[in-house]
Amino acid sequence: MNPSYFRIQLPKEKAIERLYKWDHCMPKEIIKTDSSHSVQVSLGSNGQWKGICLYVYEKRGWTVFEDLSGGYMAIPAETWKEFAEKDNLVVAGYNDAICFAELVVIIDGAIKKEFLEDMDNPEENVNYGELPEKIDSWIDVADFVDKDTLVYSEKGDVYIF
Numbered sequence: 001m002n003p004s005y006f007r008i009q010l011p012k013e014k015a016i017e018r019l020y021k022w023d024h025c026m027p028k029e030i031i032k033t034d035s036s037h038s039v040q041v042s043l044g045s046n047g048q049w050k051g052i053c054l055y056v057y058e059k060r061g062w063t064v065f066e067d068l069s070g071g072y073m074a075i076p077a078e079t080w081k082e083f084a085e086k087d088n089l090v091v092a093g094y095n096d097a098i099c100f101a102e103l104v105v106i107i108d109g110a111i112k113k114e115f116l117e118d119m120d121n122p123e124e125n126v127n128y129g130e131l132p133e134k135i136d137s138w139i140d141v142a143d144f145v146d147k148d149t150l151v152y153s154e155k156g157d158v159y160i161f
Contacts, residue, residue: 090105
């Protein structure tokens with residue numbers, strides 16, 4: 001598996017505006033869909049990603065951006081802090097096929113945790129900060145991701161950049 005997402009504690013409309021401002025990019029396409037078709041609508045007729053693809057929805061005061069195509073992986077916490085501004089943000093993902101994981105937690109604009117473990121590039125690994133949950137390996141991040149009750153929505157929109 002290789003689930004990856006970032007979520008910010010903002011209403012969807014404000015979170016989308018913030019993403020456009022931060023990433024300096026407007027979507028080429030927005031498709032209303034459900035979770036079971038989010039990947040399918042993100043692929044072109046050749047079976048390749050149409051671009052950077054995010055499945056976006058709002059849940060309990062958070063906007064969740066599921067990173068379908070991997071375009072938002074391995075971004076440093078300081079860069080995510082610019083996106084978060086003073087809001088709470090969680091960036092998490094893992095790939096169990098290559099033993100890779102990342103986790104960034106920003107609370108009230110402060111970096112509380114930055115973790116990156118990449119077995120192929122160990123010189124890039126980072127483990128900064130503390131959380132109530134123990135995060136010392138890619139397996140801990142996978143557990144964090146798999147238990148995150150905010151990540152899943154039957155209905156959402158795919159944004160293709």
